[in-house]
Amino acid sequence: MTTTTLLARRERALGAGAPLFYTAPLHIVRGEGVYLFDADGRRYLDMYNNVPCVGHAHPHVVDAMVRQQGTLNVHSRYLHEGIVAFAERLAKLHPTGMESVIFTCSGTEANEVALRMARMATGRRGIICTNATYHGNSEAVAKLTRLGAEQPAGDDVRAIPFPEMLRPIVPGASEADICDAYLDRLRATIQGFEKSGAGFAGLIVCSILANEGLPDIPRGFMKRATEMVRAAGGLVISDEVQAGYCRTGRWWGYEVTGFTPDIVVTGKPMGNGLPLAATAASKALIDTFRAQTRYFNTFASSPLQAAVGMAVLDVIEREGLRENVGTVGAALKAALAQRKGRCAWIGDVRGHGLFIGIEVVADGGAPDRDRTIDIVNRIKDKGFLTSNAGAFGNVVKIRPPLVFSQRHAEEFLDAFDTVIDDLNG
Structure with a gap:
């Protein structure tokens, strides 16, 4: 079956407009480790998916899923x-005082639980987010998406400009003044x-501002913002769906x-493809939420979720993936930063661990979304899957499975160099 035929069938079955990556969409049929394979057998190095965080079709995870x-x-x-033991193990990965967990099936649901929890605990409604964020798709959570920084009085959700050093709200100021x-x-x-x-009920923020484009945050901002929120009687919600599970x-x-x-x-990476998410907090906060709701999810807190969730944690710990992310990610970021001098269109290279963004700019430093999309498609044609993201859509987003190695990084850099040469030629 041709891609064109399948695309036509998809639009009839799912409705026209369901999102797809790339100018020429891919028909992916199989995954293994860091690789994806299309219907013609072509292999692609997956540089984007944080869902299969320990690799596509990892045998330990697959075995746990099948057995359960x-x-x-x-x-x-x-x-x-099983589910009790999984909740206990997950809670222990957080600081003391975060003892309890509510399981769900998606980051959207987990974020909605978090918002309700904050409002119930404080007895207030107001939630603050950043103005270029994304936390989910439900009606309540989607109110946070790409919200303008100026909202009418009375709204229960308002946005602030996301903190960044590249294009700060006070250009030319010192880092301390930008933070202030x-x-x-x-x-x-x-x-x-x-x-x-x-x-005011609370602040919700991705801890590394992933959808905002991984900006360099003014030093001290997050700590001081947390202190300010608590002094005002609010709670701080950290959305770790992209940032968590050793990604950084x-x-x-x-x-x-x-x-x-x-x-x-937390969300996507927890189940390596099985729908699994969680909201973690103190027992007191979660007890308050439980007392005021009858919340449950038919498919959450299941034996299957527990078995797969445990298997993912096993792999991360046994295979030393946190350490791998730190080593390989730092080397890849440094190598990409070296290429900045060769390309006027590379405005910045930033990120943490195996989550790296390449800011693409036009002459004068303005965001260049069109060129970013072109670069992403050129890289795809060479067998490497990335995407564009960020507040202006001009950041090449690199976020491979955690099993991504130095050898894979070198393969990507070779392909990226060819793209640089083609564009600079």
Whole structure:
């Protein structure tokens, strides 16, 4: 079957407009480790997917999934030791005081639980996010997506400009003054909620600002923002769906950017492809949530989720993937930064661990989304899958499975050099 025929069938079956990557969409039929294979047998090095964090079709995870499904899988309203043990193990990966977990099936659901938890605990409604973020697709959580920084009084969700050093809200200022300027916007937004009558419930933020384009955050901002939120009676929610599970070379992104949240949301990587997400917090916060809701999810807190979730943690720990991410990621970022001098269109290289962004710019430093899309498609044609992201869509997003090695990085760099030569030629 041709790609054109399959695409036509897809648009009839799923509706026209369902998102697809690349100018010429790929028909992927198999995955193994860091590789994906299309229907013609062509192999691609996956530089994008954080869902199969320990690699596509990892045998230990597949075995755990098959064995558990062949033994028992039911909804969450029976006792099962596996899910309790998984919750205990996950909680221990966070700081002391974060003892309990609510399991869901997606980051959207986990973030919605976190928002409800913050509002119930504080008795207030106001939630602050950044103005170029994404936290999920439900009606409540989608209100946070790409929200303008100026919102009418009375809204229960408002945005602040995301903190960054490349294009700060006070150009030419020192880093300390830039940090203060962003904190002033946070302070004013908190005060705005208090004046509106909604009250301030909390701040939700991706700990490394992934969808904003992995900007360099002014030093001290995250810690001081957390202190400001708590002083105002609010809670801090760290969305670790992209940043967590050793993606940055640490277990959690908040460890890299220097703050301790009250609520942590995790998602995609937890199940290596099986729908699995979680909201972690103190027992007191989760008990309050439980007391005020009858929340459950038919497919969450299941024996299958527990078995697969445990298997993913096993692989990360046994194969030393956190250490691998730190070593390989640092080398890849440094190598890409060296190429900045060869290309006027590489405006910046930034990121943490195996999550790296290449900022693509036009003459004068303006974001160049069209060229970024062209680069992503050229790299794809050479057998390497990336995407474009960021507040302006001009960041080449590199986020491979955690089993990505130095050899894979060198293969990618060779292909990227060819793209550089083609564009500079």
